[in-house]
Amino acid sequence: MISLNEEQRIILNTVKQISREKIKPRAAEIDETGEFPWDTAKLFVENGILNPLLPEQYGGIGAGYLLFSLILEEIAKVCASSALLLIAQADGMLPILCGGTEALKDKYLPQLAEGKIAAFAATEPGAGSDILSMRTQAVKKGSDYFLNGRKCFITNGSIAHVLSVYAYTDRDKKSKGISAFVVEKGSPGFGYGKNENKMGMRGSINSELIFEDLRIPEENRIGREGDGFPNMMEALNTSRLFAASQAVGIAQGAIDEAVAYANQRVQFGAPISRLQAIQFMAADMVAQTEAARLLTYQAARYFDTNQKSQIGKFCAMAKFLATDTAMKVTTDAVQMMGGYGYMKEFPVERMMRDAKLTQIYTGTNQIMRMVAAREIFK
Numbered sequence: 001m002i003s004l005n006e007e008q009r010i011i012l013n014t015v016k017q018i019s020r021e022k023i024k025p026r027a028a029e030i031d032e033t034g035e036f037p038w039d040t041a042k043l044f045v046e047n048g049i050l051n052p053l054l055p056e057q058y059g060g061i062g063a064g065y066l067l068f069s070l071i072l073e074e075i076a077k078v079c080a081s082s083a084l085l086l087i088a089q090a091d092g093m094l095p096i097l098c099g100g101t102e103a104l105k106d107k108y109l110p111q112l113a114e115g116k117i118a119a120f121a122a123t124e125p126g127a128g129s130d131i132l133s134m135r136t137q138a139v140k141k142g143s144d145y146f147l148n149g150r151k152c153f154i155t156n157g158s159i160a161h162v163l164s165v166y167a168y169t170d171r172d173k174k175s176k177g178i179s180a181f182v183v184e185k186g187s188p189g190f191g192y193g194k195n196e197n198k199m200g201m202r203g204s205i206n207s208e209l210i211f212e213d214l215r216i217p218e219e220n221r222i223g224r225e226g227d228g229f230p231n232m233m234e235a236l237n238t239s240r241l242f243a244a245s246q247a248v249g250i251a252q253g254a255i256d257e258a259v260a261y262a263n264q265r266v267q268f269g270a271p272i273s274r275l276q277a278i279q280f281m282a283a284d285m286v287a288q289t290e291a292a293r294l295l296t297y298q299a300a301r302y303f304d305t306n307q308k309s310q311i312g313k314f315c316a317m318a319k320f321l322a323t324d325t326a327m328k329v330t331t332d333a334v335q336m337m338g339g340y341g342y343m344k345e346f347p348v349e350r351m352m353r354d355a356k357l358t359q360i361y362t363g364t365n366q367i368m369r370m371v372a373a374r375e376i377f378k
């Protein structure tokens with residue numbers, strides 16, 4: 001169905017191996033403690049995949065979007081939080097790669113392959129789906145900007161070294177008045193609020209960011225003044241593809257667990273996998289996951305072949321189909337495993353909690369349907 005070259009096959013096999021041997025055994029502990037898995041980040045650096053989309057000149061491996069999707073899927077099968085680590089890293093990096101000057105790319109991108117952590121900061125307490133109602137503002141004085149405002153829910157927020165941050169430079173211009181900036185951890189005027197306590201995906205950190213007269217040199221603006229909104233949308237499209245890939249991985253991971261369990265759980269004198277009720281549930285789970293997988297790969301191919309007119313619609317459709325599928329499949333996996341599925345001793349309850357987030361972040365599935373419908377009826 002997909003043809004990979006020799007190098008891509010080697011990369012993917014390595015990812016499969018580290019997922020099985022190193023990431024899977026850590027998944028329950030990461031979920032339990034809610035701590036950022038620095039050891040996993042180090043493992044990704046050692047294997048050259050902390051930022052696989054980065055071109056080689058910046059220290060990456062120049063993976064295409066399909067290969068990155070496959071990498072995310074493999075990791076999410078065993079630990080969705082670890083896949084989110086890579087997604088957040090790409091989300092924070094892509095605004096710079098897509099819109100930054102050569103000097104900005106040279107300064108920040110190599111660090112993001114070497115172990116420095118990135119974040120993407122758009123959402124605010126009063127601006128989620130309605131992102132244009134953001135209040136964060138960057139006012140220019142001389143050759144510097146001064147940033148004031150607050151962001152929330154930001155993945156990697158309080159641990160990130162390099163953040164792509166969106167702010168109004170001219171509120172009257174609405175979407176044409178937003179600009180993007182690179183902000184560094186430790187800058188004077190950059191503070192943190194709380195880290196959130198979440199239902200799932202607990203191995204990632206989500207933070208409030210507080211900017212008080214934070215000085216940003218002009219050269220840290222990404223692109224021209226007013227270019228922030230298209231830059232944000234470009235990053236969000238990719239992020240929707242990544243969420244879809246992650247969701248396909250979560251669904252597949254739950255299927256693998258539930259099928260193995262059903263084959264060995266004996267009730268009424270035979271494995272429950274012999275029961276038609278269980279078989280039909282499994283058939284639906286697998287068919288729905290395969291359909292989501294194919295749509296997700298198609299969206300990735302549109303990126304790799306630069307078919308811009310298809311990207312927005314297919315990323316939105318893949319995102320809502322794959323993440324709704326992950327929610328349904330993980331819930332069914334818990335059901336298939338009965339009481340044991342509900343216990344933390346087995347991973348499917350974690351997968352169900354993790355799946356819920358994929359329906360919400362990087363644009364809710366209601367908003368994804370609106371994006372797709374807009375394209376369909378235009």
Ligand SMILES: Cc1cc2nc3c(=O)[nH]c(=O)nc-3n(C[C@H](O)[C@H](O)[C@H](O)COP(=O)(O)OP(=O)(O)OC[C@H]3O[C@@H](n4cnc5c(N)ncnc54)[C@H](O)[C@@H]3O)c2cc1C
Pocket residue numbers: 088120121122123127128129130152153154155156198206357360361362363364365366367370
């Ligand atoms: C764990 C987590 C990690 C996140 N990471 C990041 C990050 O790294 N960077 C970042 O910038 N943001 C991040 N976000 C923010 C995320 O993208 C937003 O939560 C999401 O876009 C929804 O915004 P909201 O939570 O304010 O919900 P709201 O926009 O308030 O939506 C509430 C409900 O109303 C519905 N709704 C809203 N508007 C409409 C409409 N016009 N039509 C139909 N239904 C509508 C929504 O679908 C939803 O069901 C993260 C969020 C979470 C929970």
